[in-house]
Amino acid sequence: MEMMKGLVSFPNGDLGLKEVHVPQLGKNPYAPHDVLVEVLYCGVCGSDIHRWNTPKSVVKAPNREVVVGHEIVSVVKEVGSGVTTVKPGDRVVHEIVTNYCGHCAACREGRYNICNNMLPMEGRAHFTTGGGFAKYTVWPEWQLHKLPDNITSKEAVLMEPTAGSIHTIVSKNGN
Template sequence: MAKTDSNLSFILNKPHDVTFEERPKPKIESPHDVLIAINYTGICGSDVHYWEAGRIGSFILKDPMVLGHESAGTIVEVGSAVKSVKVGDRIALEPGTPCRRCTPCLAGHYNLCPDMRFAASPPIDGTLAGYYTSAEDFCYKLPDHVSLQEGALIEPLAVAVHITKQAEIKPGQGVVVMGAGPVGLLCCAVAKAFGATTVVSVDIQPSRLEFAASYAATHTFTPERVPAEENAARLLKEVGLEGGADAVIDASGAEPSIQTSIYVVRRGGVYVQGGMGKPDITFPIMELCMKEVTAKGSFRYGSGDYKLAVELVAAGKVDVKKLISETVRFEEAEQAFKDVKAGKGIKMLIAGPNEK
């Protein structure tokens, strides 16, 4: 639990211009809200992208914004109607609140809410601060044996859970995951937890593949600078999936990976796009059609994903601790962003300003 009332915040003013600023401690606005002392926050690729470019698609930084959204913390105050959590509870924070009234929300797809208020998506402030307010039902109590550091990784794990659920993984299947960054690695782990017996991690960086092999992948593959169809044929032969993979997940967003994926997936298989890259790409549409591939997008997380992510960690079926490369003090946040951009480590955590 935070030891002071400091609400020191890490603020992005414009690309590559960040400052530390003491902001007023937030107040509970709704009887269903809670106040959270932020203990740990992970750095996501989207945070780094805002830091670098000041925008992601139509989300454009126009005013100073607090960064961060992968957080765990401790409840320090609750609204009068809160029932699911209490002061002192350690929680993983789901950092987006939907409107709860639109058609996607009412259909159970609140991640598609057009009025989603998502932390560190302009103009909404993020969680790299001393305190943060949230609706109680977007706070997930951590079991006693799950640390707050692990709690900060529930957010990227929930992304992987959603992607893998979209892929409809069944026991005994073969799955190929393009990209061995944090989400790709977690997709491998979740696919294995869902019963996949062959889990292939694909990346161009040897160190990432080495980690993937020690983490959750049964096989690894390094693509070459050759046509996508050639890479796909070699991959399937090397890992013993000559008929094609039951499901292929792209967690990279890289055009060559997407192209290769369509050749890798089996006839009637499932392809899921989880990584975001260029707005427009070319891919083998004839291959997609002739194999009747089911192609899906995946965006953030939906109903039940965060809950399942906590349960997978609590049950020991997914080990997120192994992904934590380093935990730094709050005052070192800017350097941590630079290190992530430089590709150092897998997942960097920033301790909250009151976490001494």
């Protein structure tokens, strides 16, 4: 099995560089709608900085080793058998929230990002299948968006944090 280096979150709260397996199509919860991507850029989120500056005893870490990083721009390398919206060679930007119950009040209102029944560590793709602080990751098709040619990959890495900021402003203003 092919290996790569990744910035890993350990269950005890530590972060460290480690050799990890390159993810494979069909061997993750998103199959057959899984997409293997090569990471071009992964931004450092404010939550990453907070995590690095927080004592380990306070950190809420995944209960297993996992590559972190969620502000991702990548290029599609391979697609699962059920994928219809992206193809190899497409540049994409990733959404962060991927897992939600679909039944709670927030989900029924289309506010999957605040699912009442999913803990943040369980709702994020980078904590499920690994994130963007490695060369490759696998992501669900429905959380990838093709980038137009007029947006550079470097510009696109700001899309996820910008969307989060806009969502916060709209939510706080009650719109």
